[in-house]
Amino acid sequence: MNAFVAFLHHIAFVAIMLILSAEMLILKQPLTLTSARKIQIYDAIYGTSAILILIIGSLRVMYFEKGADYYMHSAPFIAKMILFIIVGLISIHPTVTFIKWGKSLKQGIVPTLTEAQNRKLRMIIHVELTLLALIILCAALMAKGIGYFG
Numbered sequence: 001m002n003a004f005v006a007f008l009h010h011i012a013f014v015a016i017m018l019i020l021s022a023e024m025l026i027l028k029q030p031l032t033l034t035s036a037r038k039i040q041i042y043d044a045i046y047g048t049s050a051i052l053i054l055i056i057g058s059l060r061v062m063y064f065e066k067g068a069d070y071y072m073h074s075a076p077f078i079a080k081m082i083l084f085i086i087v088g089l090i091s092i093h094p095t096v097t098f099i100k101w102g103k104s105l106k107q108g109i110v111p112t113l114t115e116a117q118n119r120k121l122r123m124i125i126h127v128e129l130t131l132l133a134l135i136i137l138c139a140a141l142m143a144k145g146i147g148y149f150g
């Protein structure tokens with residue numbers, strides 16, 4: 001059961017990385033009705049995956065792995081949580097932007113996205129992907145017991 005729960009946790013994390021990469025690729029092209037709708041769908045999947053990561057990760061910490069006490073004394077685990085929170089906070093701006101497109105998309109109008117807005121969205125996604133890569137590093141350190149201070 002531990003392996004299956006870990007697998008689900010990792011799949012949700014991979015989904016986030018893939019979704020952000022897909023959003024980045026779409027934003028490099030001129031926005032169309034189809035691409036704007038895809039971004040909205042992808043962002044909903046992103047949010048769902050993030051929630052799954054939190055739920056499954058919490059279950060792993062409390063019931064399936066070494067126990068909460070161990071993780072609360074692991075610097076890489078604490079760093080992972082801080083990085084995950086930062087990613088969540090900076091993802092608010094793109095999500096709000098994509099949600100605001102809903103009204104115009106329902107009317108069949110391509111949302112307005114200036115070059116500056118597009119650059120900002122892509123920069124935020126780049127930062128998210130970089131921080132997610134650091135989370136993978138923290139996970140590797142944590143798995144090897146590096147940074148445990150208990």
